[in-house]
Amino acid sequence: MSRVWSVDVRVTPREGILDPAGETIRRALGNLGYEGVHSVRAGRLIRLEVEADGPEAARASTEKMCEQLIANPIIEDYVVRVREG
Amino acid sequence: MSRVWSVDVRVTPREGILDPAGETIRRALGNLGYEGVHSVRAGRLIRLEVEADGPEAARASTEKMCEQLIANPIIEDYVVRVREG
Amino acid sequence: MTRTSLERVEARLGDPVMSAALVAEHGLSPEEWERILELMGREPTFTELGVFSAMWSEHCGYKNSRPLLRMLPTEGPAVVQGPGENAGVIDVGGGWGVAFKIESHNHPSAVEPYQGAATGSGGILRDVFTMGARPVAIFDSLHFGSLDSPQSRYLFDGVVRGVGDYGNCVGVPTVGGEAIFDPAYEKNPLINVMCIGVLPLERLIRGEAEGVGNPVMAVGARTGRDGIHGATFASEELDEEAVDSRPQVQVGDPFTEKLLLEASLELIERDLLIGIQDMGAAGLTSSGTEMAARSGSGIDLDVAYLPVREEGMTPYEMLLSESQERMLLVAKPEHERAVREVLERWDLQAATIGRVTDDGMFRVREDGVVRVEIPVKPLVDDCPTYVREGAMSPATAEARAVDLRPYSSFATDGEVEAALGTLLDSPSVASRRWIYEQYDTTVQTNTLEGPGSDAAVLRLPAEGRALAAATDGNGRHTWLDPRTGGRAAVAEAARNVACSGARPLAVTNCLNFGSPLRPEVYFQLAGAVEGMGEACRALRTPVTGGNVSLYNETGAQPVYPTPVIGMLGVIEDLERRVPSAFQREDDEIWVAGRTRDEIGGSEYLAACHGLVAGRPPAVDLGEAAALVDFLVEGAADGAFASAHDGSDGGLAVALAECAVGAAGGPLGCTVDLDAAPAGANVSAAGRWFGESHSRVVLTCRPGAGERIAAHGRRHGVPVARVGTVGGPGSPCRLTGAGHAIAPAAAELARIYEEAIPLRMSEEAGITS
Amino acid sequence: MTAGMKVGIVRFPGSNCDADVYRAVTEGLGESATYLWHKSTDLEGVDVVVLPGGFSYGDYLRAGAIARFSPIMGEVIDFARAGGLTLGICNGFQVLCEAHLLPGALVRNRHLRFRCHDVGLRVENAATPFTTAYSEGDLLHIPIAHGEGQFVAEAATLDELEAEDRVIFRYVDRRGEATDAANPNGSARNIAGIMNHEGNILGLMPHPERHSLAVLGNTDGLAVFQSLLASVLRARGCRSDPPRAEAPEFAVGAVAGASS
Numbered sequence A, B: 001m002s003r004v005w006s007v008d009v010r011v012t013p014r015e016g017i018l019d020p021a022g023e024t025i026r027r028a029l030g031n032l033g034y035e036g037v038h039s040v041r042a043g044r045l046i047r048l049e050v051e052a053d054g055p056e057a058a059r060a061s062t063e064k065m066c067e068q069l070i071a072n073p074i075i076e077d078y079v080v081r082v083r084e085g
Numbered sequence C: 001m002t003r004t005s006l007e008r009v010e011a012r013l014g015d016p017v018m019s020a021a022l023v024a025e026h027g028l029s030p031e032e033w034e035r036i037l038e039l040m041g042r043e044p045t046f047t048e049l050g051v052f053s054a055m056w057s058e059h060c061g062y063k064n065s066r067p068l069l070r071m072l073p074t075e076g077p078a079v080v081q082g083p084g085e086n087a088g089v090i091d092v093g094g095g096w097g098v099a100f101k102i103e104s105h106n107h108p109s110a111v112e113p114y115q116g117a118a119t120g121s122g123g124i125l126r127d128v129f130t131m132g133a134r135p136v137a138i139f140d141s142l143h144f145g146s147l148d149s150p151q152s153r154y155l156f157d158g159v160v161r162g163v164g165d166y167g168n169c170v171g172v173p174t175v176g177g178e179a180i181f182d183p184a185y186e187k188n189p190l191i192n193v194m195c196i197g198v199l200p201l202e203r204l205i206r207g208e209a210e211g212v213g214n215p216v217m218a219v220g221a222r223t224g225r226d227g228i229h230g231a232t233f234a235s236e237e238l239d240e241e242a243v244d245s246r247p248q249v250q251v252g253d254p255f256t257e258k259l260l261l262e263a264s265l266e267l268i269e270r271d272l273l274i275g276i277q278d279m280g281a282a283g284l285t286s287s288g289t290e291m292a293a294r295s296g297s298g299i300d301l302d303v304a305y306l307p308v309r310e311e312g313m314t315p316y317e318m319l320l321s322e323s324q325e326r327m328l329l330v331a332k333p334e335h336e337r338a339v340r341e342v343l344e345r346w347d348l349q350a351a352t353i354g355r356v357t358d359d360g361m362f363r364v365r366e367d368g369v370v371r372v373e374i375p376v377k378p379l380v381d382d383c384p385t386y387v388r389e390g391a392m393s394p395a396t397a398e399a400r401a402v403d404l405r406p407y408s409s410f411a412t413d414g415e416v417e418a419a420l421g422t423l424l425d426s427p428s429v430a431s432r433r434w435i436y437e438q439y440d441t442t443v444q445t446n447t448l449e450g451p452g453s454d455a456a457v458l459r460l461p462a463e464g465r466a467l468a469a470a471t472d473g474n475g476r477h478t479w480l481d482p483r484t485g486g487r488a489a490v491a492e493a494a495r496n497v498a499c500s501g502a503r504p505l506a507v508t509n510c511l512n513f514g515s516p517l518r519p520e521v522y523f524q525l526a527g528a529v530e531g532m533g534e535a536c537r538a539l540r541t542p543v544t545g546g547n548v549s550l551y552n553e554t555g556a557q558p559v560y561p562t563p564v565i566g567m568l569g570v571i572e573d574l575e576r577r578v579p580s581a582f583q584r585e586d587d588e589i590w591v592a593g594r595t596r597d598e599i600g601g602s603e604y605l606a607a608c609h610g611l612v613a614g615r616p617p618a619v620d621l622g623e624a625a626a627l628v629d630f631l632v633e634g635a636a637d638g639a640f641a642s643a644h645d646g647s648d649g650g651l652a653v654a655l656a657e658c659a660v661g662a663a664g665g666p667l668g669c670t671v672d673l674d675a676a677p678a679g680a681n682v683s684a685a686g687r688w689f690g691e692s693h694s695r696v697v698l699t700c701r702p703g704a705g706e707r708i709a710a711h712g713r714r715h716g717v718p719v720a721r722v723g724t725v726g727g728p729g730s731p732c733r734l735t736g737a738g739h740a741i742a743p744a745a746a747e748l749a750r751i752y753e754e755a756i757p758l759r760m761s762e763e764a765g766i767t768s
Numbered sequence D: 001m002t003a004g005m006k007v008g009i010v011r012f013p014g015s016n017c018d019a020d021v022y023r024a025v026t027e028g029l030g031e032s033a034t035y036l037w038h039k040s041t042d043l044e045g046v047d048v049v050v051l052p053g054g055f056s057y058g059d060y061l062r063a064g065a066i067a068r069f070s071p072i073m074g075e076v077i078d079f080a081r082a083g084g085l086t087l088g089i090c091n092g093f094q095v096l097c098e099a100h101l102l103p104g105a106l107v108r109n110r111h112l113r114f115r116c117h118d119v120g121l122r123v124e125n126a127a128t129p130f131t132t133a134y135s136e137g138d139l140l141h142i143p144i145a146h147g148e149g150q151f152v153a154e155a156a157t158l159d160e161l162e163a164e165d166r167v168i169f170r171y172v173d174r175r176g177e178a179t180d181a182a183n184p185n186g187s188a189r190n191i192a193g194i195m196n197h198e199g200n201i202l203g204l205m206p207h208p209e210r211h212s213l214a215v216l217g218n219t220d221g222l223a224v225f226q227s228l229l230a231s232v233l234r235a236r237g238c239r240s241d242p243p244r245a246e247a248p249e250f251a252v253g254a255v256a257g258a259s260s
């Protein structure tokens, strides 16, 4: 039965890809006195409300959206999670 | 004992704050033929590796970073989650 | 770190074994391999093979273009630094110099448009500020597929954002460029970026490595595994696999670039350096070896000292990484500490990774163990070069032979008006506002004329003087006739610069071609370079540098051969600069230069008839030079209220552009095209939309036309009054060859302004 | 002490309009200016602090967020809280909001694109230290150059800004009306610049310093600096005779960015 699912897409820079934003934030935190922040990666969080027949369908459809539009697979990785509805 | 924790900060636009990026993604998804995407919110995901004495300490310290720097409470909400180490 | 006789080059454990396949994978031919064996006297290590591969790639070694480039003039009274340095430098008077260079980033942008364009901008900025010049302007020359294709729109949108975000962040205005759309560029767009910088001439510094023992320092971003073999990649055809090959993608960091820019200029101003160079294509390898080659010295590096971003990097990777925002510099030994202090102040990383030697060797160690030892001179200068046989392609021959008579006349006035509308709606002609409003065009407060005019005009530090610059190229004309296309690029760029009132002084160029192994491409390359050389000589604008980008093709289809010229000129009195668009109602409209029956290769044929055919308009170099003199002297004399060069779309489009571009909103006009100077038997289409060279639309105050006429006589340029500027709200009344149209100027403006935005309305940078 | 004014221009890493402000003050106005390094904690006795445009820290995270914690900002905040004249332009405005010296926030432009062109601005309040050389209702022609210039704030904050006449500049069309079409970034109520309650801190997105030199053909922005000079002199008890700028001419049709 079709209902609306909350889906999170977490997009992060791929391993080995330079992340100047993350690096700059890390330094800023260091300057503010936060010690022990070993690394910072700056990514994006896309939160969708998707109508689908079940959580698996919601995830599958969102994965397709990621491939096509939401993420840039050349430089980004992404993970799709259906949150408890 | 001190070790490094992976911590995610999910920053999202506050309710009531316009989110043109999310809205644009929603429209673009519609144009691509994805029906049933009811809403899209575009936020940020900051992923930190934080050295701390335990998950609670990692969270507490990250919350302080959020209040001070990572999020702007006027326009953003945030949630801190320590991922399974 | 001096060499002891006991040392020898050691291969690394785990290095792949040498094989013909490995050599081929490195883009080296069997003959090139033989040459390497000969000059080394032994088999190179894997790391050494990587070094040769990069340095003897087309990108670094100019294998196929070097012999042709000798046809270009490189000397002239204004040239302070010709080709061979990070950027060329000319003298613009008052003790000031201008450094400038153009660079392509075609393949990276085809794979990842935003980052590809951004990192292209970053590289060319570094080339300029490593000469000691403060970058003051960026130009972007763009060639894409049709905007009707979603893929082209995606690439175009990403590239514009990438160029914009990078320059905007660094604080250098992007003040001009080109944007051409044709299916020939669909999968392999061309992204050429030119940077211009200003420096006090006494502060000019070069990429040199002199003085035995002097410290060699790596500065800026850490080295990662990104872009390994980018130079080789740029020297291959794009195939689907390349599009899938991630490691080449580099991410730009304009923030670090800005810090590097300020720190470098401070180091140079305080005279702390011997030499400095960008780690661009082929990274540490090319910067290190080129600096040593210029000084006839050697360099001894230990990669163990190189700051890296990833663990376990091999010397091979560190030598070939193209991580962005890095520089190599040689410090004056007594100032090594001061250099570090400056860099620290700017929060930049600096590491001394080696020393200058006098043994002429490029020696690289890993923790003391020698991994690379190659004589610098042959590595840099003796890259094998090839002279090939060229031949015109059958497709070009066929297109040239097409009978254009069926397209040379119009049945009705309505057809003429529709053609004008189609042309103004063509993205290759239409307003570029959509592009340049995404660029900061006014930062640094030097912009006197920004994008939208024929040439951008910037004030210079030397009192009262201004710099004018433009980029131009025409792939279609070059495809139909390479030599004419090469001449045309130079002539048009000179004309654009001269229209602003500036004396053209020098050029930089970017040669975007397909694979030189194809006879038809080699024919195009050789012809275009020959034409460019002829035009540069005739116009006395020597070439101070440039870039060659070959292998621009996908699926065996080369792009149009596209030489892009970046032209610089100087206006002695900036108050005498000339705008492009109509200024005031009632001004007289004049046309200088002769219209011939030349519709071959025109935008009219392409946009209205879907045809790329015929002979492109001829470039008479004597006429081109006379027109430039006429424009420069006329401007200095204050004879012109405006001057606009006719190019794509011919006279009718040039007039429409003058009308819609008026500063206070569109102005109408009344013009008789038949009154313009013309040769014999010019067809209707030739009169309206032909693209004959060496023509400009001029205006002057009512009654002041005699001065235009006098300058015309003086320089042997045919000129004629053709009409009058109208008021706001009045139509553009154009008559010619038995046709008459009177579209509202506001309507023409609407078409012209909306063409690109309407096509791009769905693109919105979702992933940025 | 000199007779004139000394302007301190903060240089953050990534500032790129610092030199433009310097030229506006020195060449445009003939007063003196000095750069204040972000790592310094000394304001060097300047009369006015300017936080210039640019991309401090690359605008990574949020525009202005990291710069707000630069060492110099401690001094700037004290200076501003004590009534010192403080002007934030573009990125500087973003820093002032992040530092909570001004209310609200600046977020990505509604259309998600960077925009650079001249906009129409209406002077909403000419009785501030930043605008005395203008008249209320003056229409100016000033460039913007930003990707994150959309001003947002809670409705109550916006109402308070309006009620206290703290909206200093608004985006308007060529007729002087604050229409949606004249709003280049989607800012709430077409707000281009605001002031703090005490009236000594101004933040605005457009760049008055870029239109402060006669050689560039437009000096609509110079009066901001002239006003500051007048305020400084007045505060110092000198005869206050603010150099009244010529009423800027508003070129019809030029507002939409059709400059030259």
Ligand SMILES: Nc1ncnc2c1ncn2[C@@H]1O[C@H](COP(=O)(O)OP(=O)(O)O)[C@@H](O)[C@H]1O
Residues within 6 Å of the ligand: C139, C140, C141, C142, C174, C175, C176, C177, C178, C179, C428, C429, C432, C435, C436, C450, C451, C452, C453, C454, C455, C456, C471, C472, C496, C645, C647, C648
């Ligand atoms: N990609 C671009 N970026 C910035 N400005 C551009 C770009 N393309 C074109 N322009 C500007 O738009 C105007 C028209 O360009 P173009 O049609 O190539 O002029 P012309 O035909 O006179 O050479 C010029 O001022 C040019 O600098």
Ligand SMILES: [Mg+2]
Residues within 6 Å of the ligand: C178, C471, C472, C473, C647
């Ligand atoms: Mg052109």
